[in-house]
Amino acid sequence: MDILLSTLAISFAPEVVGALLFGSIFGLVFGAIPGLTYTMALALILPLTFTLDHTAAIAMLLSTFIGGASGGTVAAILVGVPGTPSSAATVVDGHRLAKAGKASLTVAMATVVSTIGGLFSLIVMVFSVDFLASVALHFGPAEIFALLIFGMSTICGLAERSIVRGLIGGVIGLMVMIVGQDPIDGVSRLTFGQVPLLQGVELLVAMIALFAIPQVVEAFSQHHSGGETVVDPNTVKVELPRPRYVWGFRWNIFRSSLLGTVIGAIPGTSGTIAAFLAYSQEKKLNKDKVAFGHGNMGGVVAPETSNNAVTGGSMIPVLGLGIPSDPATALILGGLLIHGIQPGPLLFVENPQVIYSIYMLFAASYVIVMIFMLFGVRLFVKALHVPHHLLALAIMVLCIVGSYSVRNSMFDVGTMIVIGFLGYLLQKARIPLTPILLGLVLGPAMEREFRTAMIMSSDDPSIFYTSPTALLFFAFAAIVVFKHTLSGLRSRNNQKKEA
Amino acid sequence: MKSTLKMAMATALLGSAIGLASPALADFPEKPVEMTILFGGSAQTVGQILADGMSKALGSPVVAVSRPGGGGAIGYSHVNGTDADGYSIVWNSNSISTVHYQGNIPFDYKAFAPIARIGSEVPVLAVSTKSGWTDLKSMAEAAKAKGQPLKVGVSGLGSFTHLAAAALFDKLGVKVVYIxxxxxxxxxxxxxxxxxxxxxxxxxxxxxxQNNTIAMLCSTGMEKIAIEIDVPTCHEAGATDLNVTMWRGLAAPAGTPDDVIAKLQDAAKATVEDEAFANAARNLGFEPGFLPAAEFGELIASDDAVISELMTTLGLKNK
Structure with a gap:
């Protein structure tokens, strides 16, 4: 008990609270602006932590991480452009709800469930860090590949009209990610001898392009033809969710939290996969009158809960094994190492105080971020009062700045514009854009894991079907595809009958 | 008002003319120096601390800018394309040789003027304690007796850890599959x-x-690594004369004036000798070790020859 009390005193010293507040706002801003990510925010803030004492440094890193993981929602819901790839699944229903005048309710709801998801993952982390770290160890290349295939199967649920169109989108996404240096042999593919093409297409740049540019083009053409719909400022009222409303989603929140925490703990996966898996899981279970994809709050709750539950999950291998599971946690690990804190199995024995303060600061970060967001809702919804073509202009500027800043490369700005217009044309051809994003996110990881597994087994494919874990995920994927094909055929038959 | 502006412009022009006339460039740096960083992970973090320290030493900002991708090709190409005035430098490593011999950049290390070596990182060979192998020789014998190639994890094919592994197992005569x-x-x-x-x-x-689940059998450099755990060098452990060390340092485009290089070199020296930098770097597994421009240049050239040979043996050379 003494140790807890002394940790509490250290964890809430004035400079630590200051670091928490600063980190939360910094992360939130980076998360909210499309093209700026919390990975970037962490890289920028890392040098600032050198001079702080270690508790304040941990506070700043964790709050930036958590602020960034929460901020992406705002842009996804209000303008339909995800601030980070992990909030892309939120766009589908979130933006529809905002258009229907429920912007503030949706943002506030997303904030509340994000916090619940994050705190849930913290509790899981506290009680089962050893167990989940050993589960994570069990995931080798073959198992991760199977999990990614399962992730890919969610395309079925995202394809709005037909599975075929969804698959076309997914394949386009996979193809785009082939450009550049291959991840295993370092051979250059489709670069035509051009050095800038060696770096390949950056996921974030492609994401901004796909989601923002078609919207910008649409806004300008509507303005030009005079068909612009102006939102009446009076209809945008500030409304926060009541506890009873949140309670109505309790099972959705529970399932999505659990899913996010587990996915987060597996190295090589990310919040994006968790968000899409949670979305497709809840879509299947949905019994509301409003279908997913047409403005169902459940379609916001699921991805937002699970992508924040990933934050606690991804800290599990960092603390338990000293192994980062993505670039963001790699930066956090670097920050801990600089201060002489070596995460790993012994940290729990030798330095429990550090572990306790990490837990407390993690929880405090979530509470602070939630307070900021709930107060901010009033400000955020003001963005809806701005005429669409002016908002589009602002989005355009942010897109250019964002795509440059990812890798400090003008080449990426060009890529963004080209992909953006291709995205516009694809949207006109009624190819859904979300499956393209899924292809972009999963493609490089799938290739890397598949090829590593094959190298490991000396080109023997049995590595994929002798692992029970891999088989389990392949089976999940097969069930999803089968069910969707079946329901697709049924609805077609019904249409025929009606006709 | 107009005349003051004209005056100001004339002074500025005059100033720049003087600046052009005197090759001494006495007031370098007049604007921020941009340090291109090629990789993420600890390379990026050490680079950021270095930039921080050099800003203080120079009294003018040194900005770390990330240009990752292509195993270093993107960043090297960027810096190679900038003016040779010292305002654009690169946080480089042996990767200048690997990326060149892979055939991804048309120029080699001679396109850059060395500024200073900052330090080095030495890979180690690690095994699980469950394997029962406690030293290099017993591992090599067990692997040969097994008859199957040993599965060895490296960062990536053609990466520095791959080269170090190849050099080691080549000496031991053990067959290996690289993962x-x-x-x-x-x-x-x-x-x-x-x-x-x-x-x-x-x-x-x-x-x-420390948790007794993994054992480090040897380190690939000639000198022992400075960590709290005692790890023999591979040379001592049975792979005689093995010496593979990854250095990191700073370089500018070839043709950068000597006095500018000297200023950057001095700032780098001051930073590396600072206790705070050394401690932070060691915590990240990076051993600080300053070398001045001339000696650093010799090191780059001799390592380039070694890497060229290794990559030829491995069949990784495309140049």
């Missing part, structure tokens, strides 16, 4: 028993060695 993992995953793969051994930077193994 290309990302840098951070080596301990997990060892603990789970999916690979027999891994060649990686020592930092990530330390907590597991």
């Amino acid at each position: 290309p993992y990302g840098e951070g995953r080596a301990p997990a793969e060892l603990l789970a028993g999916r690979v027999d051994a891994a060649i990686q930077w020592p930092g990530q193994f330390i907590p597991h060695v």
Whole structure:
């Protein structure tokens, strides 16, 4: 008990609270602006932590991480452009709800469930860090590949009209990610001898392009033809969710939290996969009158809960094994190492105080971020009062700045514009854009894991079907595809009958 | 008002004319120096601390800018294309040789003027304690007796850890399959028993060695590595004369004036000798070790020859 009390005193010293507040706002801003990510925010803030004492440094890193993981929602819901790839699944229903005048309710709801998801993952982390770290160890290349295939199967649920169109989108996404240096042999593919093409297409740049540019083009053409719909400022009222409303989603929140925490703990996966898996899981279970994809709050709750539950999950291998599971946690690990804190199995024995303060600061970060967001809702919804073509202009500027800043490369700005217009044309051809994003996110990881597994087994494919874990995920994927094909055929038959 | 503006412009012009006339460039730096960083992970973090320290030493900002991708090709190409005035420098490493011989950049290390070596990182060979191997010789004998190639985890094919592993196992005469993992995953793969051994930077193994689940058999450099755990060099452990060390340092485009190089070199020296920098770097598994421009240049050239030879043996050379 003494140790807890002394940790509490250290964890809430004035400079630590200051670091928490600063980190939360910094992360939130980076998360909210499309093209700026919390990975970037962490890289920028890392040098600032050198001079702080270690508790304040941990506070700043964790709050930036958590602020960034929460901020992406705002842009996804209000303008339909995800601030980070992990909030892309939120766009589908979130933006529809905002258009229907429920912007503030949706943002506030997303904030509340994000916090619940994050705190849930913290509790899981506290009680089962050893167990989940050993589960994570069990995931080798073959198992991760199977999990990614399962992730890919969610395309079925995202394809709005037909599975075929969804698959076309997914394949386009996979193809785009082939450009550049291959991840295993370092051979250059489709670069035509051009050095800038060696770096390949950056996921974030492609994401901004796909989601923002078609919207910008649409806004300008509507303005030009005079068909612009102006939102009446009076209809945008500030409304926060009541506890009873949140309670109505309790099972959705529970399932999505659990899913996010587990996915987060597996190295090589990310919040994006968790968000899409949670979305497709809840879509299947949905019994509301409003279908997913047409403005169902459940379609916001699921991805937002699970992508924040990933934050606690991804800290599990960092603390338990000293192994980062993505670039963001790699930066956090670097920050801990600089201060002489070596995460790993012994940290729990030798330095429990550090572990306790990490837990407390993690929880405090979530509470602070939630307070900021709930107060901010009033400000955020003001963005809806701005005429669409002016908002589009602002989005355009942010897109250019964002795509440059990812890798400090003008080449990426060009890529963004080209992909953006291709995205516009694809949207006109009624190819859904979300499956393209899924292809972009999963493609490089799938290739890397598949090829590593094959190298490991000396080109023997049995590595994929002798692992029970891999088989389990392949089976999940097969069930999803089968069910969707079946329901697709049924609805077609019904249409025929009606006709 | 107009005349003051004209005056100001004239003074500015005059000033720049004087600046052009005198090759001494006495007031370098007049604007921020941009330091291009090629990789993420600890390379990026050490680069940021270095930029921080050099800003203080120069009294003018040194800005770390990330240009990752292509195994370093993107960043090297960027800096190679900038003016040779010292305002654009690169946080380089042996990767200048690997990326050149892979055929991804048309120029080699001669396109850059060395400024200073900042320090080095030495890979280690690690195995799971479950394997029962406690030293290099017993591992080599067991592997040969098994008859099957040993599965060895490295960062990526053609990466520095791959080259170090190839040099080591070539000396031991052990057959090996290289499994290309990302840098951070080596301990997990060892603990789970999916690979027999891994060649990686020592930092990530330390907590597991202390927990008695992983053992570090040897380090690939000639000198012992400075960590709290006693690890013999591979040279001592049976791979005679093995000496593979990754250095990191700073370079500017070839043709950068000598006095500018000297100023940057002095700022780098002051930073490396600072206790705070040294401690932070060591915590990240990076051993600070300053070398002035001339000696650094010789090191780059001699390592380039070694890497060229290694990559030819491995069949990784495209140049």
